[in-house]
Amino acid sequence: MIMAKKNTVMLIIMDGFGLSEKKEYNAVAQANLKVLPKLMQIYPHSYLEASAEAVGLPHGQIGNSEVGHLNIGAGRIVYQSLTKITKDIETGAFFDKPALIESMKNAAGGHALHLMGLVSPGGVHSSEKHLYGLLEMAASYGLKEVYIHAFLDGRDVLPRSAGEYLAELDEECRRIGTGEIATISGRYYAMDRDKRWDRVEKAYRAVADGDGETAKDWQECLDNSYARDVSDEFVVPTVLKKVPVRDGDSLIFFNFRPDRARQLTEAFVSPSFEGFKRPLLHNLYFATMTTYEDSLPVHVIYGKEHLDSTLGEVLAQAGKKQLRIAETEKYAHVTYFFNGGEEAKNDGEDRILIASPKVATYDLKPEMSAYEVTDAVIKELNKGIYDMVILNFANADMVGHTGDMKAAVKAVETVDTCVGKITDLLLEHGGQALIIADHGNAEKMADPTSGSAYTAHTTNHVPCILVSQEHKEAHLHDGILADVAPTLLYMAGMKQPAQMTGHNLIDD
Numbered sequence: 001m002i003m004a005k006k007n008t009v010m011l012i013i014m015d016g017f018g019l020s021e022k023k024e025y026n027a028v029a030q031a032n033l034k035v036l037p038k039l040m041q042i043y044p045h046s047y048l049e050a051s052a053e054a055v056g057l058p059h060g061q062i063g064n065s066e067v068g069h070l071n072i073g074a075g076r077i078v079y080q081s082l083t084k085i086t087k088d089i090e091t092g093a094f095f096d097k098p099a100l101i102e103s104m105k106n107a108a109g110g111h112a113l114h115l116m117g118l119v120s121p122g123g124v125h126s127s128e129k130h131l132y133g134l135l136e137m138a139a140s141y142g143l144k145e146v147y148i149h150a151f152l153d154g155r156d157v158l159p160r161s162a163g164e165y166l167a168e169l170d171e172e173c174r175r176i177g178t179g180e181i182a183t184i185s186g187r188y189y190a191m192d193r194d195k196r197w198d199r200v201e202k203a204y205r206a207v208a209d210g211d212g213e214t215a216k217d218w219q220e221c222l223d224n225s226y227a228r229d230v231s232d233e234f235v236v237p238t239v240l241k242k243v244p245v246r247d248g249d250s251l252i253f254f255n256f257r258p259d260r261a262r263q264l265t266e267a268f269v270s271p272s273f274e275g276f277k278r279p280l281l282h283n284l285y286f287a288t289m290t291t292y293e294d295s296l297p298v299h300v301i302y303g304k305e306h307l308d309s310t311l312g313e314v315l316a317q318a319g320k321k322q323l324r325i326a327e328t329e330k331y332a333h334v335t336y337f338f339n340g341g342e343e344a345k346n347d348g349e350d351r352i353l354i355a356s357p358k359v360a361t362y363d364l365k366p367e368m369s370a371y372e373v374t375d376a377v378i379k380e381l382n383k384g385i386y387d388m389v390i391l392n393f394a395n396a397d398m399v400g401h402t403g404d405m406k407a408a409v410k411a412v413e414t415v416d417t418c419v420g421k422i423t424d425l426l427l428e429h430g431g432q433a434l435i436i437a438d439h440g441n442a443e444k445m446a447d448p449t450s451g452s453a454y455t456a457h458t459t460n461h462v463p464c465i466l467v468s469q470e471h472k473e474a475h476l477h478d479g480i481l482a483d484v485a486p487t488l489l490y491m492a493g494m495k496q497p498a499q500m501t502g503h504n505l506i507d508d
Contacts, residue, residue: 008381008431009492010389011484012422013072014415015065015330016397018440018460019047025446025454027400027408035420039435039465044476046505047461050439054480056080057123062156062457064124065333065397066257068438068481073310073338075485075500081256081290081302082123089133099287099299100134103250104141106285112145113138114245115179116207116264117254117289118187119148119165122156122456125191125257128165130289132172134252139178147182147243148173149207150218151190154232155401156456158447162232166218182243183207184218186235191260194328194356197275202237204267204278210242233455250285256302258292259332269297294343307340309499311388311485316346318494320387324349325377327369328356330392333438338390350386352376362398363407367414370395374418381425388492393418400441403453408442423467432470432491436484437462466491466506475507 023029039045049055051063055071056079070078088094095101107113115134118126131148138146150169152162166181173179183206190203206212213236215221221238230236245251251268255261266273269286287299315322324334331353336343345351354372357365370393377391399411419435426433440458447454464484466476468491479487482502489496490504 007492008386008389008426009488010391010422010426010431010433011488012419012433012435013334013390013392014396014419014435014437015392015394016400016439016441016457017412017415017437018443018458018462020440020443020458020460022448024448025405025444027405027412027442027445028396029443031409031412031416033413033416035416035423036435036463036465039423039467043465043467043472044474045463045465046476046478048436048464048478048483049480050437050462051459056083058083058086060459061123062459063439064457065330065438066259066337069333069337070340071481072438072484073312074307074340075311075482075496075502077480077482077501078307082127085256085289085302086127086129089129094133095137097301099301100137100252102299103252103285103287104137104143107138107143107145107250108141111249112147112243112246113143114147114149114207114249114251115254116149116251117151118153118191119150119162119169120153120157121165122153124156124457125260126255128169130254130256131169132176134254135172135176135179139176143178146179147241148179149183149185150181151185151187152232152235153187154234154455155187159231159233159403159453159455160226162235163219163222180241181218182241183237183239184221184235185237186233187260188234189237190264192263193260195263195275200263200267201276203264206237206239208245208268208278208281210239210244212236213238215240245281245284247282247284250287252287252289254289256289258290261288262292262296265292265296265298304341309497310338310340311488312339312346312349314489314494314497315388316348319348321348321385322346322350323352323380323386323389325352325354325373325380325389326392327354327373327394329368329398330394334390334392352380356394361402363402363404366395366399366407366410368395368398368411370414370418374421377422378425381431388488396437396442400445401455403445403455405445408445412442427467427469430469432468434484434488434491435463435465435467438481464505471506471508477505477507479503479505
């Protein structure tokens with residue numbers, strides 16, 4: 001079938017595909033890439049910053065997929081929850097938030113306060129500073145029954161680093177004068193986002209009912225887990241002190257990133273919940289740090305700020321047809337986050353979700369569903385109806401998170417092959433592609449000093465390749481993720497709205 005539309009503009013996001021001059025432990029450098037180096041020889045290419053201040057995060061903070069897609073879709077730097085909340089704690093504005101005041105007052109009326117979230121300096125889903133701010137506030141209200149349900153990271157930080165953070169948390173509880181760790185759980189269970197309710201149930205039972213494996217303290221739990229070669233991310237939900245969540249208690253989920261906080265929240269508050277059997281708690285004052293989902297019956301501490309004139313909106317207002325496509329792991333990123341945190345589709349926006357493979361960890365299938373995503377997008381491109389297509393390949397990020405070097409190399413090679421198939425078709429029919437990443441990951445698979453697996457994102461630059469016959473002789477400037485949308489609009493011959501403060505990177 002012939003691809004009828006002559007100038008489809010496509011954005012290909014190679015998730016977690018960073019660039020580093022260091023070859024050791026670098027899956028991108030060690031992969032046998034046949035397509036991307038060739039494209040970089042033929043077409044203009046440059047580098048993008050995808051972390052820290054360039055994406056609205058604090059200095060030195062690694063980027064992530066949520067932040068990356070928000071910045072890409074908005075065409076401006078979007079200042080992140082991490083930055084805003086931390087600043088509010090410093091100025092004191094945090095302690096004036098109505099949902100927090102009500103949580104504390106409710107607990108002061110003879111109920112417990114439960115604080116639940118990821119205890120990690122990773123800065124991707126939560127911040128320890130925010131937890132300490134909550135403890136300070138609880139102390140100021142004279143609360144003594146303050147129980148912390150600590151989720152362990154091992155993914156955005158080193159795989160066996162939880163002991164350091166839990167020891168620091170213990171010390172802060174002593175200093176502040178309130179709070180104790182009641183349960184701990186690997187994020188694999190507590191922060192699933194793929195409807196694997198058997199995992200979520202284990203975390204829920206530990207927090208809500210005080211049921212599950214037990215240990216006398218977190219050190220014993222970590223020792224037992226490490227002895228079984230189970231790293232932080234996979235620590236089975238464990239009860240240190242049996243303090244079930246009771247009717248009338250206050251519970252604050254202090255993760256600020258929504259996607260991995262929704263399911264456990266749903267289990268606590270949704271009247272129509274079907275993931276597993278549990279009684280619905282009554283008069284539970286459940287507060288979330290940000291808006292996890294509009295339909296959840298919770299008290300939100302930091303509500304959503306609307307972003308006007310995102311790329312999707314601009315295309316819709318111009319009557320253009322657009323397609324968003326990804327597999328399950330990154331579908332929310334090319335839709336919800338790309339649209340500025342809005343669930344609703346734009347006019348003329350179609351979406352295709354390809355199921356991610358049902359494996360325990362993606363090193364077991366590093367190809368993930370990349371070939372299926374590629375086949376699906378080629379089928380759609382051949383219809384010739386789309387003005388712009390936004391696609392995400394999850395492999396380099398999701399396999400990068402496993403710390404398995406061999407699997408990450410295979411993941412990167414898979415993406416390279418798929419990019420080749422898509423760009424061949426686009427070029428054959430006069431289309432154009434901008435190939436980028438949202439942050440680094442697979443280019444650093446181990447800690448260079450210790451040699452132990454490194455599973456977190458990086459602050460490295462990411463590629464930007466302009467595959468276009470029309471702009472083959474152009475100069476492509478280095479930039480930031482906020483420059484991507486203005487560049488795509490330029491490729492499509494469209495005007496950049498004033499709200500987009502990013503810059504077109506193409507200099508013809």
